[in-house]
Amino acid sequence: MQLHKRDVVDAATALLDNYGIADLSMRRLARELAVSPGALYWHFANKQELLGAVADRILAPVTDVTGDWRVRVTGMCGQLRDALLSHTDGAELVSASFAAGQSEEMSRLVERLREAATEAGVAPEHAELAGRTVVYYVLGFTADEQSRLQWDAAGARVAQPVWTDDAGARFAFGLGLLVDGIAAHSRTGA
Template sequence: MSPEPNPARHDRDSVARSALALLDEVGLADLSMRRIAAGLDVQPSALYWHFANKQQLLADLADRITASIPRGGTDIVATARGIRDALFAYRDGAELVLSTYALQLGSSQALTALIDALIAQGASDAEDRGTAILHFVLGHATLVQQRMHADSHGALPDTDDVDVTAGLDRVFDLGVTALAGTFSAPATPRRARA
């Protein structure tokens, strides 16, 4: 039996970078600690020097994916697009971030960016609206990434990709705008008929 490799040969950052590269190559379903370790030429147990478990590693990956989200914007649609673009930067990025968000792992960079933009627009219920928009963005991005994956395997009917993409972008903008709503006083209800 060969001795356990030195875990100091790799640091936390190199393990996470290797895992992100493997995510792009094989997708979330096939991203395992064993595969990551094989790519680093170490035993799987060596990874646990840097991450207590796979969920902790996935939370770190989610934080790295969302780290590029622009902060301080005042345009809610642009902020939501920035989040979507960050999710699309990696294969299954939306699914990974969604799964860690559902388990309340990792940071809340995406939600914070949305709340900041909503506050800048005068929303008094920015946290609730930001949460609703984030749920929409995560769901929409996951749907689009699943379609992209199916298309890469020839599982979608032939369509004009430009029209499909433009339609998805319109739906995305409409959803974000609808959830952001208006921040003025609600309309006076109609009077009941006598």
């Protein structure tokens, strides 16, 4: 059986979902696929490149949203959060891939958010930073949310009553603050 890049990404995504990012190693992936670790390097130059491909797989459901800039920002960020939550350690993996510049899908998302910020009136030299700031919020919020879910699943008692509330409502509140900040920044010309 010939190994295809798609097969490697499928197996890596399954390992991520079943065991988490800490157990997603090239050796384990090679064992899972019944190949030598060297066979993986035929498709991916290094682990970072593989994680970027997995990140892109996670981000595939994040699509363009139509509407004014506010609707687009909140819609894309909601889709991003949902995509991250749909995979064990999804936020951590995507965040690491984004930081390493390995995710084409995340680059496209930042570009769409930059366009929305520009439409909102953010100066061109700040529009990408506005888009990245929103992405950083979603990644951070969701990484924290996933960590809390893992603690809860393990039966740990974490003394923070705010987490007994609706996570979706907390996420929307924070995102609303950022969207309002973009609008205010645009009005003041700051």
